[in-house]
Amino acid sequence: MRTQILTPNETDIAARLLRKGKLVAIPTETVYGLAASALDEKAVKKIFLAKGRPQDNPLIIHIARKEDLQALVIKVPEKARILIENFWPGPLTIIFEKNNLIPDIVTAGSNCVAIRMPSLAVAREIISKSDVPLAAPSANLSGSPSPTSAGHVLQDLNGRIEAVLDAGSCSVGIESSIIDLSGEFPLLLRPGFVTPEEIEGLIGKINIDSSINSCIPSGAEVKSPGMKYKHYSPKTKVVIFNGSQKEYVSFLNSHGPNCAALCFNEDLPFLKVPSIAFGSLNNSKEQSEKLFHSLRKLDTLGVEIAYSRMPDRSGIGLAVLNRLLRSSNFEVIENVKT
Numbered sequence: 014m015r016t017q018i019l020t021p022n023e024t025d026i027a028a029r030l031l032r033k034g035k036l037v038a039i040p041t042e043t044v045y046g047l048a049a050s051a052l053d054e055k056a057v058k059k060i061f062l063a064k065g066r067p068q069d070n071p072l073i074i075h076i077a078r079k080e081d082l083q084a085l086v087i088k089v090p091e092k093a094r095i096l097i098e099n100f101w102p103g104p105l106t107i108i109f110e111k112n113n114l115i116p117d118i119v120t121a122g123s124n125c126v127a128i129r130m131p132s133l134a135v136a137r138e139i140i141s142k143s144d145v146p147l148a149a150p151s152a153n154l155s156g157s158p159s160p161t162s163a164g165h166v167l168q169d170l171n172g173r174i175e176a177v178l179d180a181g182s183c184s185v186g187i188e189s190s191i192i193d194l195s196g197e198f199p200l201l202l203r204p205g206f207v208t209p210e211e212i213e214g215l216i217g218k219i220n221i222d223s224s225i226n227s228c229i230p231s232g233a234e235v236k237s238p239g240m241k242y243k244h245y246s247p248k249t250k251v252v253i254f255n256g257s258q259k260e261y262v263s264f265l266n267s268h269g270p271n272c273a274a275l276c277f278n279e280d281l282p283f284l285k286v287p288s289i290a291f292g293s294l295n296n297s298k299e300q301s302e303k304l305f306h307s308l309r310k311l312d313t314l315g316v317e318i319a320y321s322r323m324p325d326r327s328g329i330g331l332a333v334l335n336r337l338l339r340s341s342n343f344e345v346i347e348n349v350k351t
Contacts, residue, residue: 045162074148251321
């Protein structure tokens with residue numbers, strides 16, 4: 014199979030392929046998604062096969078219009094209406110009770126479904142022209158860093174999918190926040206660009222799922238993607254370093270040229286090992302935009318291990334930290350002095 018590269022002017026072609034049950038990688042503001050008709054069980058199964066993704070890992074459904082939601086869920090709670098009014102279209106996924114229209118393969122057998130409405134206009138245009146909601150996890154091989162450009166998609170899936178629509182680099186750079194509103198209490202299942210603080214400012218106190226900062230058993234049932242399994246990982250082993258800049262620089266420089274630094278811009282002048290910066294220390298937005306690209310670049314350095322600075326735990330920083338924790342399989346070095 015030859016993977017076609019489409020332009021933003023060729024959304025008709027992308028939609029036609031999707032209506033035929035084919036796989037198309039589409040851009041969104043977060044990451045590139047590997048799309049298929051969410052109502053076509055055979056097409057959805059192709060997503061799992063192309064990615065090598067475990068079928069107990071549910072998918073997010075993407076819609077083009079707010080009014081498309083009602084046909085997919087049993088009810089829309091009031092707190093969901095508030096969040097939709099403020100954050101859709103945008104990088105927020107909400108979990109609802111699903112109706113029977115959605116095949117069980119999309120939700121990994123759960124009675125709940127994750128839905129979002131992307132803010133990138135070309136993404137909504139493709140969904141609208143397809144005339145079906147689209148299931149679309151990240152368009153990469155399962156476990157590797159998520160793709161934030163069409164080039165990243167082709168690195169992983171060239172020849173495995175029918176097409177990728179190239180609309181440049183993603184502006185957000187990490188996957189959407191996921192909030193579960195299907196139960197009695199709101200529960201944040203995955204942090205993202207929409208922060209816990211912003212959500213709480215609108216609907217009140219929310220709980221934070223333990224999987225955000227720790228590993229959960231592989232056999233556990235989950236409602237959203239990204240809650241189990243190692244994710245976002247380059248071939249280079251990643252370990253997080255939690256300490257001051259002085260401690261980090263001393264640790265890296267003492268370990269010689271056989272390791273690399275995944276660092277902040279401010280660390281670069283002091284490091285004597287191969288180094289890739291994923292943003293400035295106090296700019297979590299820049300970190301989110303650059304993280305996955307930087308993780309992929311680690312594999313060009315020819316080292317076995319990279320040590321990453323630990324980002325801030327607040328705001329968007331929590332989302333960046335979550336991706337790094339999963340990339341490192343939760344391996345963290347605490348305040349090592351040399």
